[in-house]
Amino acid sequence: MVTGFVLVMMLLIEYLNVLSAGEWQERLAEHVWGQYVLGAFLGAIPGCLGSFTAVAMYSHRVLTRGAVVATMIATSGDEAFVMLALFPGKALILTGVLFLYGLAVGALVDTASGRRRTSVPAVCLEVHAADRCECYPRGRILEQWRHCSAARGTLAVALGLFLAAILTGQVGPAQWNWVRASLAAVSALALFIVATVPEHFLEEHLWRHVARKHAPRIFLWTLGALIAMHLLTNVLHLEPAIRSGKWAVLLIACLIGVIPESGPHLVFVTLFAQGVVPFSVLLASSAVQDGHGMLPLLAHSPREFVTVKAINFAAGLALGAGAMLLGW
Numbered sequence: 001m002v003t004g005f006v007l008v009m010m011l012l013i014e015y016l017n018v019l020s021a022g023e024w025q026e027r028l029a030e031h032v033w034g035q036y037v038l039g040a041f042l043g044a045i046p047g048c049l050g051s052f053t054a055v056a057m058y059s060h061r062v063l064t065r066g067a068v069v070a071t072m073i074a075t076s077g078d079e080a081f082v083m084l085a086l087f088p089g090k091a092l093i094l095t096g097v098l099f100l101y102g103l104a105v106g107a108l109v110d111t112a113s114g115r116r117r118t119s120v121p122a123v124c125l126e127v128h129a130a131d132r133c134e135c136y137p138r139g140r141i142l143e144q145w146r147h148c149s150a151a152r153g154t155l156a157v158a159l160g161l162f163l164a165a166i167l168t169g170q171v172g173p174a175q176w177n178w179v180r181a182s183l184a185a186v187s188a189l190a191l192f193i194v195a196t197v198p199e200h201f202l203e204e205h206l207w208r209h210v211a212r213k214h215a216p217r218i219f220l221w222t223l224g225a226l227i228a229m230h231l232l233t234n235v236l237h238l239e240p241a242i243r244s245g246k247w248a249v250l251l252i253a254c255l256i257g258v259i260p261e262s263g264p265h266l267v268f269v270t271l272f273a274q275g276v277v278p279f280s281v282l283l284a285s286s287a288v289q290d291g292h293g294m295l296p297l298l299a300h301s302p303r304e305f306v307t308v309k310a311i312n313f314a315a316g317l318a319l320g321a322g323a324m325l326l327g328w
Helices: 002-020 024-029 032-044 049-059 065-074 079-086 088-113 141-146 150-167 178-196 199-235 239-244 246-257 266-273 279-288 295-300 302-325
Strands: none
Touching: 002 079, 002 150, 002 178, 002 199, 032 049, 032 065, 032 088, 049 065, 049 295, 065 088, 065 302, 079 088, 079 199, 079 266, 088 279, 088 302, 141 178, 150 178, 150 199, 178 199, 199 266, 239 246, 246 266, 246 279, 246 302, 266 279, 279 302, 295 302
């Protein structure tokens, strides 16, 4: 269910990302607070595309360092999809808190450093927001199905089976509720997208980027997190120790969040979903970690990478500690 939901949501995000690509980002970035709103908004988008876009804009001197900090605090990378699948209500609350906190920290960073922009020449980054793809080729959809590619056929069959499993109650909640209805709706929309997009869009964006690159990684990391959870609670019986050592777990979560990789954070997502760690640990981990979003910044400037990571680590640790003191 988790892998299927992540795949469906990634397809939708990729589709909307291409549809919405335009001049609105640059126009918003022209305003002082627009920088931070744009950065936090890009970070709040599930997945890594928003973070990649922010880094690309920073490397071209459109965004300030504070705006990038806001992005990386607000983002939870691919783990955001998993949180929406496991606990959607709390995931939305977490995203809202990180969005506002990212705005505040980003503005504070620019106030302290003078709204600095990068001095390193821009490098080529893999950012799909810059693409100009036709998403709905009118009059050519039937022709595309007459010469159906393996990628389109595979995705269509997989999504069709996933939708059927949701409708029959084999996947997701057993009873009809807003979660099951949402799963069915977004799956049907993803199936429509796969059925109608042109071949270039499907091959480059949906098949190579989402299905082949992200979906297997999410499946393996989710499986690994569930196995780790089983070992910690059912085999080693460390659940009481984790609960009693919540401050140590908070620090460990922030340290693991420094890793520029989607996956390790899933351990804390799973621990929270099982009620083993409090919301403050998940909040701190989400604020520090940024999935793959920082990898393009590492390629752009290792010094900037370390600076932003250090700021986010301190900000995430402070946020988690404050939330824990409040009893969250």
